Amino acid sequence: QQIQENLNKQLLENLVSFLSRSHSDFQEKTTEWTCKMKFREIPAAALVLGVNVTDHDLTFRGLSDVLQDNITPYVAMLEAKDCPGIKNLMQKLMGQLMNCEIDVDSLEDEDCVQVSQNRVRCSMPSLISWYDSVTKKTDSETPSKKRNSSSRHWQSPPVVVVFKDMESFTTKVLQDFIVISSQHIHELPLVLIFGIATSPMIIHRLLPHSVSSLLCIELFQSLSCKEHLSTIIDKLLLTSQFPFKLGEKVLQVLINIFLYHDFSVQNFIKGFQLCIVEHFYSQPLSVLCCHLVDIKKRVYSLSHDQYENIRRLPSFRRYVEKQESGKQIELLTNDSFLKVETKKLLEDLHVYHENYVRILRCLHVFTSSLPKYPLGKQIRELHCACLENRVWETEEYESSLQLARMLNKTDLVTMLQQCVEILMSSSGKEFDRAVEKLKEFLTQFQNLEAEASQEQDVSISPQKELQKKTDLYHLQKTLLELKESRRSKKLTKFEMLRFEVVDYIDSLVRRYLVPADERTLHEVVYFNGAAVLRGHLNAAPRTALHTALNNPHWYLKNQALRCDGGGISNKAPDICIVYKLHLECGRLINLVDWLEAFSTVVMAAEEPNDAASSDQVDDVIHARFIRAVSELELLGFIKPSKQKTDHVARLTWGGC
Numbered sequence: 244q245q246i247q248e249n250l251n252k253q254l255l256e257n258l259v260s261f262l263s264r265s266h267s268d269f270q271e272k273t274t275e276w277t278c279k280m281k282f283r284e285i286p287a288a289a290l291v292l293g294v295n296v297t298d299h300d301l302t303f304r305g306l307s308d309v310l311q312d313n314i315t316p317y318v319a320m321l322e323a324k325d326c327p328g329i330k331n332l333m334q335k336l337m338g339q340l341m342n343c344e345i346d347v348d349s350l351e352d353e354d355c356v357q358v359s360q361n362r363v364r365c366s367m368p369s370l371i372s373w374y375d376s377v378t379k380k381t382d383s384e385t386p387s388k389k390r391n392s393s394s395r396h397w398q399s400p401p402v403v404v405v406f407k408d409m410e411s412f413t414t415k416v417l418q419d420f421i422v423i424s425s426q427h428i429h430e431l432p433l434v435l436i437f438g439i440a441t442s443p444m445i446i447h448r449l450l451p452h453s454v455s456s457l458l459c460i461e462l463f464q465s466l467s468c469k470e471h472l473s474t475i476i477d478k479l480l481l482t483s484q485f486p487f488k489l490g491e492k493v494l495q496v497l498i499n500i501f502l503y504h505d506f507s508v509q510n511f512i513k514g515f516q517l518c519i520v521e522h523f524y525s526q527p528l529s530v531l532c533c534h535l536v537d538i539k540k541r542v543y544s545l546s547h548d549q550y551e552n553i554r555r556l557p558s559f560r561r562y563v564e565k566q567e568s569g570k571q572i573e574l575l576t577n578d579s580f581l582k583v584e585t586k587k588l589l590e591d592l593h594v595y596h597e598n599y600v601r602i603l604r605c606l607h608v609f610t611s612s613l614p615k616y617p618l619g620k621q622i623r624e625l626h627c628a629c630l631e632n633r634v635w636e637t638e639e640y641e642s643s644l645q646l647a648r649m650l651n652k653t654d655l656v657t658m659l660q661q662c663v664e665i666l667m668s669s670s671g672k673e674f675d676r677a678v679e680k681l682k683e684f685l686t687q688f689q690n691l692e693a694e695a696s697q698e699q700d701v702s703i704s705p706q707k708e709l710q711k712k713t714d715l716y717h718l719q720k721t722l723l724e725l726k727e728s729r730r731s732k733k734l735t736k737f738e739m740l741r742f743e744v745v746d747y748i749d750s751l752v753r754r755y756l757v758p759a760d761e762r763t764l765h766e767v768v769y770f771n772g773a774a775v776l777r778g779h780l781n782a783a784p785r786t787a788l789h790t791a792l793n794n795p796h797w798y799l800k801n802q803a804l805r806c807d808g809g810g811i812s813n814k815a816p817d818i819c820i821v822y823k824l825h826l827e828c829g830r831l832i833n834l835v836d837w838l839e840a841f842s843t844v845v846m847a848a849e850e851p852n853d854a855a856s857s858d859q860v861d862d863v864i865h866a867r868f869i870r871a872v873s874e875l876e877l878l879g880f881i882k883p884s885k886q887k888t889d890h891v892a893r894l895t896w897g898g899c
Contacts, residue, residue: 315400323411
């Protein structure tokens with residue numbers, strides 16, 4: 244929440260500034276406002292938020308809070324689903340401004356709202372008279388109250404109307420409201436804010452020129468959802484502050500859903516929260532994840548079963564195999580010894596994460612400046628590549644090194660300075676030597692500038708000597724010498740230094756960017772259940788329906804409904820019985836045969852009764868069958884057939 248508030252802070256400040264200017268023009272009755280009033284222009288903000296519609300509510304809530312805290316208490320949020328007509332829009336608008344609940348269904352034939360004990364007509368004159376009354380009431384308050392209120396709101400505060408989803412509003416509703424409002428703009432300080440998901444051009448597509456000319460529009464652009472996501476990943480995942488981590492496949496699932504489905508940061512965060520819940524629910528040793536928050540101060544104790552769980556971890560077993568025989572025995576048999584060793588391993592894991600993040604940022608400084616982005620432009624792409632395998636063994640990494648060896652001096656110096664700042668932000672002394680080495684490189688680059696001018700003078704001298712030779716023999720001899728010198732040309736000092744810099748960065752990558760799954764006890768903090776997460780987030784409605792109808796005990800948790808061998812239990816819900824019977828049919832299903840089969844299954848465990856009661860039972864079974872078939876049709880498994888009136892057509896085929 245703090246990250247998202249900071250990301251929207253600049254946007255909200257710009258909107259507040261816009262509203263301040265609009266309000267001050269009205270308040271002071273300046274020439275600019277008089278001009279607007281003459282042309283009946285309404286101040287309007289076009290707020291472009293992007294296609295990630297699910298994230299818009301958070302932005303609008305923040306906007307409403309900022310406006311009500313600093314500018315005006317009169318803010319109305321309107322949605323297209325609540326405003327099919329101008330009457331509904333006015334009802335919703337006045338209801339929100341007057342802080343009263345409106346039952347739109349009960350007001351279909353009326354255009355009034357109930358305020359206290361009075362009924363107020365939903366019209367612009369009524370809104371203006373209400374606004375005049377509340378502002379006059381504020382002006383007539385005692386000086387102390389007036390001073391307190393003015394600290395939060397201005398005198399004659401504007402009325403802000405926010406259209407949250409402008410694309411969904413009908414053209415007629417918007418036109419009518421804008422035209423009506425423009426006729427009263429000299430009496431009511433109205434400001435409109437249009438929430439736009441696509442493009443600002445939608446204003447001109449929805450509104451003709453005669454209506455859009457009544458608006459004084461200013462454009463505001465929010466951060467793109469990709470930048471928003473990159474910041475979330477950078478602040479939540481690429482930090483040692485929070486010990487919980489996502490595995491490469493899990494992170495890739497969340498990013499793919501974001502990029503290819505909804506661009507929703509909120510849904511990404513919900514998926515992240517789901518990973519946390521799933522990890523702490525399914526991993527018995529996840530309690531150790533909490534100890535990494537303050538590993539050096541926290542004292543913890545584990546049960547014998549938890550120590551046995553540690554010994555079963557694949558990473559810990561690989562660690563034990565590398566130890567000498569005496570230590571292996573202690574690790575596998577002595578819980579006290581294992582406790583000390585576990586704390587040491589957790590500290591090493593914490594240090595690994597701190598070092599990993601800083602070297603990853605340094606590598607990103609280099610790779611993001613390359614022309615072709617072999618390892619991706621965003622740091623999240625580089626992070627996924629490092630989690631997947633040893634990044635220095637990939638072709639993309641080799642391509643990045645080759646491109647880095649061709650960078651010019653200015654770019655190299657800038658990158659080294661950024662790397663020095665990143666490594667100096669470390670609290671420990673792990674990178675002191677690396678910082679000294681990078682500073683040494685920077686000093687050498689500075690020394691090259693003085694030497695470069697001397698080398699340039701030396702390289703010009705053969706050219707001058709070439710110009711002095713006039714005879715053909717000496718001219719040919721000099722050209723051959725120049726050609727031979729170019730063939731056997733050695734690397735310049737700058738090129739050699741550039742190779743040293745790239746090789747040193749490569750050595751840091753090989754040392755610190757080891758994949759997390761090669762670290763001992765990584766299972767404690769890393770969630771790698773990509774299949775589980777995909778099952779939760781990627782909906783498969785047909786599979787879920789088939790499971791529920793074919794195996795009702797799976798969801799109802801009732802073992803009495805379990806039926807092995809493909810049989811049909813008469814205790815199952817009617818729709819399950821009808822569904823299983825329909826799976827045995829072909830393209831067309833005879834309703835009479837289907838009813839008889841259903842009756843046979845239902846009556847299987849009941850004893851035969853007299854004729855009168857059997858007729859009543861048949862009627863009940865018939866009604867149950869009709870209801871079950873109707874439900875099956877509603878779910879889309881069957882449809883009426885025009886070929887035969889007493890048949891229905893089957894719509895689904897194949898197994899799930």
